[in-house]
Amino acid sequence: MPAGVSAYTALANVTLGSSAASVTFSSISQAYRDLVLVSTGTATSNSWQVSMRFNSDSGSNYTDVYMLGTGSSALSASGTFSAIDISFFRSSVTSGATNIFDYSATNKHKTLLTRYDNASDATVARASRWANTAAITSFVLFNGSGGSEQFAAGTTFALYGVSA
């Protein structure tokens, strides 16, 4: 690792052996500056947004702005929600990475930058904020679009800590 470049430390990982409705990372170590979540996966059926919620907070405390390219058009939108979207799963594989900055700080709202890609669908960049100063100790990933569709077997979520 070159000097001056922050190192990734593997914190947790799950590869689904069968379909699942949600994945939870809890008791997250507070020893790092940032978190990076790498996701690679598919949906059991249909297409839906993969949403993230911190510390069991289901209030309308999440805001974001995104830009998206479908291959034929580009668009951007923003809003306030009860969770943050960090990917879009469908039958073909979507991969992405979410950077969660200063997650252990207790004096600032939490900012996220997310990139996710599906070569059959779109490329997306998203900036998000959790309007809460609490340190992030857990988060859950789930189908934010509603319905009964789940994460398909083989879906992987890997969590890394980044040192300052």
Place this chain on the structure above:
Amino acid sequence: MTLISTVTAGSGGAASLSLTSIPQTFTDLFLQVSCRAATAPTTTILMYVNNNGASIYSQRNLDGDGATTGSNSASSASGFVIAANGSGQTANTFGNASVYIPNYTGSTNKSISVDSVLENNATSVLMRLTAGLYASTTAITQLDFLYASGNLAQHSTISLYGITKGSGGASVS
């Protein structure tokens, strides 16, 4: 994240930059790319996986050029296209890209995520986000970068990193 290898074009440039015999001991690959064409005006560089020029690459791009945004795509292409500097951009500037390839040893098609920029001290610039796919179930052991014509300029460089995921630590319901 572990540095696997760095390749750099020396004096006179290089026809290609290649990363070969990529170890199969990591989970994901990450590349930092800094390239400029020696003589060609082309503002894209081609990436080939496993020296494979078959028509199995596809991608969707989101572009911003400082004035407008747009989106375009390619399918059944014979190489993966990444924004990079041509010889016409401002002297001493290089195009840069970050490339992420998850699960590169797996037996599924390979996703490729790229953030790239064409550097230029002028109004004509480009920032590009790319969703890519290499439609092959073969593990990735080699990556080659080259311009469609001409050499890469001296000092073009590519660093390859390996990332190893952890185990456990999450609950499933």
